[in-house]
Amino acid sequence: MKQIQERPEYEGPFEAIGKHPQTPALSEAEGEDEEEMLAGVSSPSDIKIDSVSDFVSHLPDECLAYILKYLGFLDRESCSLVCRAWLRVEGQSRHRLSLEAKSNLLPVIPSLFTRFDAVTTLALKSGPPCKSVLIGDDALLLISLHCPNLTCLNLHACDQLTDVGITTFALNSKGTLKEFHCDFCNFSAKGMNAILNHCSSLEELSVDFLPGLVFSSAAMTIGPGVAACSLKTIRIKRLYNGQCFGPLIIGSKNLRTLKIFGCSGNWDKLFKTIVEQVTGLVEIHLETILISEAALVSISNCLDLEILHLVGIPNCTNAVLVSIVDHCKHLRELHILGVRNSNKISDEGITAIAKRCPYLEELILFGANNTTSLSLSVLAANCQNLKRLVLCWIDAVDDAVISCIAAQCIALKNLCIMCCPVTDHGLKALSLGCPNLVKVTIYGCLEITCDGRDRLKADRGSLDFNLLTIHDPFPSPFTAYVSKSYFN
Numbered sequence: 001m002k003q004i005q006e007r008p009e010y011e012g013p014f015e016a017i018g019k020h021p022q023t024p025a026l027s028e029a030e031g032e033d034e035e036e037m038l039a040g041v042s043s044p045s046d047i048k049i050d051s052v053s054d055f056v057s058h059l060p061d062e063c064l065a066y067i068l069k070y071l072g073f074l075d076r077e078s079c080s081l082v083c084r085a086w087l088r089v090e091g092q093s094r095h096r097l098s099l100e101a102k103s104n105l106l107p108v109i110p111s112l113f114t115r116f117d118a119v120t121t122l123a124l125k126s127g128p129p130c131k132s133v134l135i136g137d138d139a140l141l142l143i144s145l146h147c148p149n150l151t152c153l154n155l156h157a158c159d160q161l162t163d164v165g166i167t168t169f170a171l172n173s174k175g176t177l178k179e180f181h182c183d184f185c186n187f188s189a190k191g192m193n194a195i196l197n198h199c200s201s202l203e204e205l206s207v208d209f210l211p212g213l214v215f216s217s218a219a220m221t222i223g224p225g226v227a228a229c230s231l232k233t234i235r236i237k238r239l240y241n242g243q244c245f246g247p248l249i250i251g252s253k254n255l256r257t258l259k260i261f262g263c264s265g266n267w268d269k270l271f272k273t274i275v276e277q278v279t280g281l282v283e284i285h286l287e288t289i290l291i292s293e294a295a296l297v298s299i300s301n302c303l304d305l306e307i308l309h310l311v312g313i314p315n316c317t318n319a320v321l322v323s324i325v326d327h328c329k330h331l332r333e334l335h336i337l338g339v340r341n342s343n344k345i346s347d348e349g350i351t352a353i354a355k356r357c358p359y360l361e362e363l364i365l366f367g368a369n370n371t372t373s374l375s376l377s378v379l380a381a382n383c384q385n386l387k388r389l390v391l392c393w394i395d396a397v398d399d400a401v402i403s404c405i406a407a408q409c410i411a412l413k414n415l416c417i418m419c420c421p422v423t424d425h426g427l428k429a430l431s432l433g434c435p436n437l438v439k440v441t442i443y444g445c446l447e448i449t450c451d452g453r454d455r456l457k458a459d460r461g462s463l464d465f466n467l468l469t470i471h472d473p474f475p476s477p478f479t480a481y482v483s484k485s486y487f488n
Contacts, residue, residue: 061085065093091115098123101134109139113146121179122147123154137165144172152179159186166191174198183208183237189220189244196225196248203230205248208237213244223248230254235285237261246270250277259285268295275301288312296320300327309335314344321349325356332359332385337366337392347375354379362388369395376401380408387411387436392418402426406433413437419444424452431459439464 068076068090080090097119099105105124113119122143126134133139135158144150150173155161166187170177177199183206191212195202205227221244228251235257236242242263249258255278260267267289275281281302286309293315299305305328310316316338325331334353338344345368353360354375360383373396380386380401386409391397397420405412406429413436422445430440440456440463442448453467 056082061089064089068093087115092118095119096121098125100125100127102127104133104139105135106133106139106142109142109146113143117146118149119147120149121152121154122150123156124158125156126158126160133160136160137162137168140165140169141172144169149176151176153177153181154179155182155185157184158182159184161185161187161191163187163191163194167194170194170198174200177202179204179206181206182210185210186212188212189222192222193225196223196227198226200226201230202227204233204235205231206233206235206237207239207245208235210239214240220244221247224251228252233257233259235259235261236263239263241265243267243270246274249274253278253280255281257281257283257285259283260289261285261287263289265290267291271295272298275299280304283307285309286311286313291315293317293320297323300324303327304330306330307333309333309337311335311337313338317344318346318349318352321345322352325352329356330359331357333362334360335362335364336368337364338368343370346370347372350375351378354382357383359385361385364390364392365394366390366392367394369393372396373398373401373404377404380404383409385411388414390416390418391420392416394420397422399423399426399429403429403433406430409434411436414439416441416443417445418442421445421447423447424449424455427452427456431456437463439466441466441468443468 064086068079071079076090076094080087094116095118097116099122101124124135124143140161153169153173167190171194177195178201180195180199180202181204187210189212192207192210195205223245224247228248231248231252232254234245234249234252234255236245236259238261239245240263242260243265249255250273258274258278258281268291271291272295275298279301282304283306284299284302285307288311291313296310296313296315297320299308299320300323305324308324308328308331316336321336334357336345345365347370350365350368350371353363355378363379363383363386371394376391376394376396377400381404389405389409389412397417399422402417402422403426405415410433412434415430415434415437417440422442424447427442427448430437437460442453442465448467450467453465457463457465
């Protein structure tokens, strides 16, 4: 065995976000296709091994890179310490890199990206505020020059970046950048427009809490720019004047996904214009924004809509649901998380969903207390493709409804019941039905006992069952249930 050459500990001014202290970056390699990675690898009979050598020393770079893509970041770091050849291959096969700057990042950028010269996805986070510049315009410029293949940039709390730095980066990455995400940064509308005016391949834009927009000129709007032709996803969150993105959204005729979270102001007029002119939307998320019933009804213009999330929208009524399901025939995911006890959704709205959404696979209903077991039973009987179901704070969800779900929803895989009057008899029905059920979560249902839980586990041993009381910590439905993490 050849002598192992150790790599000295890294002593740079930055580290992976919350990760291994010796590694300069947290990354996840994205390997090439198997045929490409194994092309050119010699057969075992072609490899000559003498008494001093070993198999590892003859392992082709392509084969090693293919193996590394299945390892976590700690295992990859350990492999990079084996020898110089493995250090080189590990660096060249990393396509994702996440850095948190603890001091000035600029001096180490050349050496860092000499090792990781194949990075396509980069996340930058500035450390705690200090007097010196951690990630500034010069650092972003140097990164753009050393990463010619960068397709995705994520900026978090990089409050020392200015419009000048963002503009320079946009000019250098205009042919490759496909995703741009930023939150808690201080550049203004001018920097955002630079990205949109130069990055003609941009497909995804995400902006969260950009204070610099507040200090921009009141007449300064965002977009549309050349990126409007390629944009497919726009997500804006916690923006004081999010309506300034109106020209961009309206001008993005190929837009498929629109997400608006917690942006202040009245969205009625702008949203109506958006859904009238951008009719190819397949996914819409609206959360805690001021919008009227009439504006919500206009969602029905999106005939190709497949995913709709309405969270914290008090004006979601029966008329809204009926209009949407009458026109949007391809809905497969629907989240309705209104205000608790608002009583604006009744049997009329639930029955409309049940009868006109044959492809529905995921449904979340929160606080629809004006419904009865009749419409919920119709829902269970008609939505035969339903795989994920969450029912929260609905008094009509009792043992009879659970029994109907168990008997009718044969495709159901994930079920969550929260603060509903379900008892052990309802759990008994679940043990006999829903043959594809994988996970059940019960929270705050006071009539369900540990004995009922144990009987269900005994009857369905492979079932992932979680029984939580109101005293157990549980995330807010406005965050947990809308998230895909619940269903994973």
